[in-house]
Amino acid sequence: xxxxxxxxxxxxxxxxxxxxxxxxxxxxxxxxxxxxxxxxxxxxxxxxxxxxxxxxxxxxxxxxxxxxxxxxxxxxxxxxxxxxxxxxxxxxxxxxxxxxxxxxxxxxxxxxxxxxxxxxxxxxxxxxxxxxxxxxxxxxxxxxxxxxxxxxxxxxxxxxxxxxxxxxxxxxxxxxxxxxxxxxxxxxxxxxxxxxxxxxxxxxxxxxxxxxxxxxxxxxxxxxxxxxxxxxxxxxxxxxxxxxxxxxxxxxxxxxxxxxxxxxxxxxxxxxxxxxxxxxxxxxxxx
Numbered sequence: 001x002x003x004x005x006x007x008x009x010x011x012x013x014x015x016x017x018x019x020x021x022x023x024x025x026x027x028x029x030x031x032x033x034x035x036x037x038x039x040x041x042x043x044x045x046x047x048x049x050x051x052x053x054x055x056x057x058x059x060x061x062x063x064x065x066x067x068x069x070x071x072x073x074x075x076x077x078x079x080x081x082x083x084x085x086x087x088x089x090x091x092x093x094x095x096x097x098x099x100x101x102x103x104x105x106x107x108x109x110x111x112x113x114x115x116x117x118x119x120x121x122x123x124x125x126x127x128x129x130x131x132x133x134x135x136x137x138x139x140x141x142x143x144x145x146x147x148x149x150x151x152x153x154x155x156x157x158x159x160x161x162x163x164x165x166x167x168x169x170x171x172x173x174x175x176x177x178x179x180x181x182x183x184x185x186x187x188x189x190x191x192x193x194x195x196x197x198x199x200x201x202x203x204x205x206x207x208x209x210x211x212x213x214x215x216x217x218x219x220x221x222x223x224x225x226x227x228x229x230x231x232x233x234x235x236x237x238x239x240x241x242x243x244x245x246x247x248x249x250x251x252x253x254x255x256x257x258x259x260x261x262x263x264x265x266x267x268x269x270x271x272x273x274x275x276x277x278x279x280x281x282x283x284x285x286x287x
Contacts, residue, residue, distance in 0.1 A: 008026055008027060009024055009025065009026045009052075010024070010025050010026075011023070011024045011071075012025075013071075014064075014091055014094055014095070016087055016090040016091045016094060017086065017087050017090055019067050019072070019073075019075060019087065020072065020073055021064050021065060021066075021067070021072045021087075021091060022045070022064065022065040022070055022071035022072045023062065023063070023064040023065075023091065023095070024045050024062070024063050024064070025060070025061070025062050025095065026052060026060060026061040026062075027060055028056075028058050028059045028060030028061070029058045030056065030058045030059050030060070032059065032101065032271060032272065033060075033097070033099045033100045033101055033124055034059070034060035034061060034062050034097055034100050034101070035055065035059055035060065035061050035062070035100070035101050035102075035103060035271070036062045036063075036088075036092070036100045036101070036102045036103070036112075037051060037052075037061065037062065037063040037103050037104075037105075037108070038102065038103070038104035038105070038108030038109070038111045038112045038115075039063070039065075039066070039069075039105065039106075039107075039108045040105055040106030040107045040108050041106065041107045041148070041195065041198050041199060042069060042151050042154045042190065042194075042195045042198065043069070043070075043154065044065050044069055044070025044071070044190060045063040045064060045065050045070055046070070047182070047183070047257060048063050048105075048257070050256075050257050050258075050260040051103070051256060051257070051260050051264070053260070054260035054261055054263075054264035055264055055267065055268060056268055059268075059271075062092070062095065062097070062100070064091065065190070066194070066198055067079065067194060067197065067198075068190055068191050068193055068194015068195070068197055068198070069190040069194045069195070069198060070190055072190075072194075074190075074191045074193045074194045074197075075193075075194070075197060078197050078200050078201070079197065079201055080201050080203075080205070081110060081111060081114055081201045081202050081205045082114065082118075082205065084111055084114065084115070084201070085111075085114055085115045085118035085119050086118075088111070088115055089115075089119050089122055092122070098121075098122065099121075099122065099124055100122060100123060100124065101123070101124050101125045101126075101127070101271055102115060102116065102123050102125075102126055102127070103127040103128075103129065103267065104126075104127070104128055104129065104131060105129040105130055105131070105256060105257075106129075106130050106131065106228065106229070106253065107198070107202065108131075109128040109129060109130065109131025109132075110131065110132070110133075110134055110202060110205065110207065112126060112127075112128060112131075113126070113128065113131070113207045113210075113211075113214070114205075114207070116214055116216050117207070117210055117213060117214065120215060120216070123216055124216065125216055125217050125218070125219075125270070125271060126214070126216045126217070126218040126219070127218075127219045127221065127267055127270065127271075128218065128219070128220050128221065128237070129221040129222075129256050129263075130221065130222065130223060130226055130228070130229050130253050130254075130255075130256070131220070131229065131233075131234075131237075132229045132233045133206050133207045133208040133211070133233060133236070133237060134202060134205045134206035134207055134208070135202075135203075135204060135205065135206045136206040136208040136209075137206070137208070137229075137233050137236075138230050138232050138233050138236075139230075140227055140228050140229070140230065141227065143166065144166065144167050144227045144228060147163050147166070147167050148167070148199075148228070149199070151190075151192055151195035151196075153167070153183070154183060154190075154195070157180045157183065157184065158180075160179045160180060160183050161176050161177050161179050161180050162176070164176040164178070164179035166227065167227055167228060167253070168227070168228070168252045168253045168254045169223065169225040169226055169227045169228075169251070169252030169253060170223055170225050170226070170250075170251035170252025170253070170254070170255050170258070171251055171252065171255070171258055171259065172252060172254065172258070173225075173252075178258060179254075182254060182257055182258060208236075208240070211237060211240035211241050212240050212241070212242065214241050214242070214243075214244075215242070215243065216243065217243045217244075217245075217270075218241050218243060218244040218245070219244075219245050219247060219266070219267065219270040220234045220237055220238055220241075220244055220245065220246045220247065221234075221247050221249060221256065221263060221266070221267075222234030222235075222246065222247070222248055222249070223248070223249055223250070223251045223252045223253060223255050224248055224249070224250055224251070225250075225251060225252045226251075226252050226253045227252065227253065228253045229253065231248065234246055234248075238282065245270070245282070245283070246282045246283070247263075247266050247282075247283045247284070248282065248283070248284045249262060249263060249266075249284075266283075
């Protein structure tokens with residue numbers, strides 16, 4: 001928590017639609033809307049600290065814990081991804097924001113996509129990192145998926161090192177011990193019920209048939225060695241989203257957290273362009 005509670009950032013509990021969410025906000029002085037960060041399965045907002053540190057220091061940033069994750073109390077009843085945009089919109093309204101850019105990573109990319117579809121006036125631009133399309137996508141290998149159905153990698157640091165290379169790929173194949181450092185800020189946070197409810201929230205959900213309806217300029221960030229979300233999924237999404245750009249980076253599922261300096265300039269350029277996307281483009285980061 002030491003890095004999170006720095007002088008310019010505020011952490012508070014926000015009550016929205018019968019739920020209490022832990023929210024961290026960093027003020028900014030840029031004219032652009034704040035950047036809302038949506039996290040992956042079982043990860044608390046601390047995991048996103050490297051992204052906050054890497055984007056422009058004048059950019060306002062908002063991040064939050066889903067129910068039962070991190071510092072947000074566990075929900076009594078399950079929820080579904082389709083219903084989450086109303087909760088997120090209410091949270092942003094309480095914070096005084098009617099327009100945001102959204103960056104979603106992994107499962108959070110699904111939430112970001114659903115938010116952009118359900119609340120198009122709320123979302124100006126969309127960044128989807130290591131993101132798939134839900135139940136209708138090219139899946140990971142079964143050996144990878146079996147590690148995803150349990151929160152153990154978030155609660156057991158030794159286990160996270162043991163499986164890091166296989167499930168996250170990229171630089172963690174050669175440096176699996178790095179997973180201990182990356183995941184340490186939120187290891188053991190949240191509840192098992194919160195994890196399984198978040199996993200269950202995506203049951204039956206897919207963005208695939210709705211992607212042509214997305215009108216926001218969209219940046220797709222995809223690793224060339226991502227065992228959880230194979231690269232082909234991003235290529236399919238780029239074909240279906242009218243105003244999209246695909247940026248392929250060398251690395252795996254957690255590269256945006258592990259090496260944010262590699263991708264932060266790409267994100268910043270996209271967010272600050274006057275007309276960010278005019279048709280399908282594909283780029284590849286230098287090796």
